[in-house]
Amino acid sequence: MAALQITNLRKAFGGLPAINGVSLEVAAGERRLIIGPNGAGKTTLFNLITGDLPADAGTVSLFEKQIQGMPTHRRAHLGLARTYQIITLFPKDTLEHNVALSLLGLSGARWNAFGSLNRSFYEEAERVLQLVGLGHLAQRPVAQVAYGDRRRLEIAMALAQKPRLLLLDEPLAGLSREERAAVKQLIAGIPREVTVVMIEHDMDTALDMAERITVLHYGSVIVEGTRGEVVADPKTREVYLGH
């Protein structure tokens, strides 16, 4: 079964095509890497999958269910989770509270207007934070933790929802060598039931994390295949090295 199926997707910003007829299929359980230079349309592609942006044309299916036109929050309830390239957290709240908000998003309790938030949300949040190695920082406000920890919190918030399809938008961006290793290990440990699609613009850092790789350039898929095929393809070299 395909976890994600995109056919002929298009999005233009004021006449400038950002996604220019992309078709793509990711099998359930797959690790897919989408690479491409700056401005290739990678994040726009994610925003179209999540519904943050409406597509101009084309279809998106999540586990064989068409989702174009569906609002973002309903896609989350179908098992879609994402992280952001530009870290999007609640900076004044604690790490625990951030994860609790994530858990609340899929819980029926989110419409409870007069009770209080069950302790179990915080217990579960703490468990998830421990899983990603942030347990000791659970009570800290996000604004007081290091950049690398925030990247990990981004991933923790997505994983807390037990998604079926996880979109990681440059999870290694801006990290030191040690932090990268830790985040890579974290991603490698994601269970196989979760399909992972990951964006990276730096080819070398992420190649070893994917089974199949898609190269995006000016909003179009130019190469797709296994790691070996993509690296060997002259078009990849052209995009990245300019010759």
Add this chain to the structure above:
Amino acid sequence: MKAWLLTIAFFVVFPFTAGEFYINLASQIFIFAIFTASINLLLGYGGLPTLGHSAYLGLAAYLSALAGLKLGLGHAIAAPAAIVGTTLIAAAFGLVALRATGLGFLMLTLALSQVLWGTAYRWVSMTDGDNGLRGLSRPFGMDDAFSFYFFVFIVAVFAIWMMARYVASPLGIALRGTRDQPRRMAALGHDVWMIRWVTFIYAAFWGGVSGLMFVYYHKYIHPVSLSLAYSAEGLLAVIAGGSGTLAGPLVGAAIVMLLKNYVSAYIERWNMLLGFVFVFIVVFMPEGVVPGLKRLWLRFRSRT
């Protein structure tokens, strides 16, 4: 919690020690505090600046007055009818206003409230226009300041408690999330628009309750209560007291009402003083009086 109980205890004892003028002044502060607290739900917790909240205060007041004057209904029916009517109109207004956020939301709420204000002004056969509606009564015949004070006090404590529960609830927590990171909240599965709409209606409901108290107190209602000026006064009180805090809008309401009713007895141009006070607060405590004083207190304590 201790500070809240002390405040409540103070206001229970207060009317036994004060004269009628001050008892009435306190009643007006309570009424205005319900109004500002309901604005704070939108502005402080939802990040939605409304400049049309007087619509719900005025609407509930007019509906209750008209139900009594035109239909001859008693308060037991007029009051719930006014609140239900106000809440329904708010639900419809919310559909329009929440097509935008930020400045767009501000302009839409203003425009919608201006429609009601214009109607109250021009529909003379119904509202008596600029003369306002007179000859109204209070429920239970509470015509003395003392019993009315306790009536309004109990309603205000209940209203503020209900609003405090709302912002502390899971829905209230999600509401604050939509204020800080709406896109992220949607990606996490929260229906941002619905959260805002529910809050909009809830805030209008309590705005309507303050309107009922308002019309009971004055036994008179005039289109000015639906005006931009009245919405702005409420908004400024919230900002001055500290938006996004529970105590802020209550302190802000007290500041505005004290200046308006007490100082105006001594200074004719009290509006000018109100302006100066707002400028002073914005310059020295831009986050509002309550958070500002808290900050000063913490700094003072850490120094000693």
